[in-house]
Amino acid sequence: MTTRLARVGRRKRASVLLLLGVIFVISGYVMWDTAPDLARSPLAAQAYAAHTDVMPLRAWAGVFAAVGATSAVAAFVPRLPAWVGFSGLQALASFWGLLFIASYAQTGYGRAWVACLQWAAIVGVLAIIADWEDPPPDPSVVEAVLDQLGDAR
Numbered sequence: 001m002t003t004r005l006a007r008v009g010r011r012k013r014a015s016v017l018l019l020l021g022v023i024f025v026i027s028g029y030v031m032w033d034t035a036p037d038l039a040r041s042p043l044a045a046q047a048y049a050a051h052t053d054v055m056p057l058r059a060w061a062g063v064f065a066a067v068g069a070t071s072a073v074a075a076f077v078p079r080l081p082a083w084v085g086f087s088g089l090q091a092l093a094s095f096w097g098l099l100f101i102a103s104y105a106q107t108g109y110g111r112a113w114v115a116c117l118q119w120a121a122i123v124g125v126l127a128i129i130a131d132w133e134d135p136p137p138d139p140s141v142v143e144a145v146l147d148q149l150g151d152a153r
Helices: 003-012 014-042 043-045 049-054 055-075 082-107 112-130 138-153
Strands: none
Touching: 003 138, 014 043, 014 055, 014 082, 014 112, 043 049, 043 082, 043 112, 049 055, 055 082, 082 112
16 A cells, blocks of 8 residues: 555656545535535525535535545556546536536625636646646566566466
């Protein structure tokens, strides 16, 4: 496990993917835990009006946790391409931000457009990071793995 974590640490995109995956999982947990409180708050009801029209906040919590977990797993599993994690994060952040604009149009809640800009910035940062290239593999590590594979036969 520590070697996989060290390998992720050397790959910038994978490190960011792991970090954002954990953030989205935590966001899902917080959303799950605070959903009943948000339902009782009039300002939150206005801000999340379009979100709750699509599905309940606890269902959104599950979506956030699932997308975050998928992204975190994509950081560790070399056969799972990083675009899987980044695409999920970008799609969810884009849709979540657009729903704030819909809430603004639906209820007139004045600060919903600020939340939309925040999520648009997150999507922009994700697009930049997703375009980074991982460094080529270290030849000594590749040789060591090939040696181990040769010894296993």
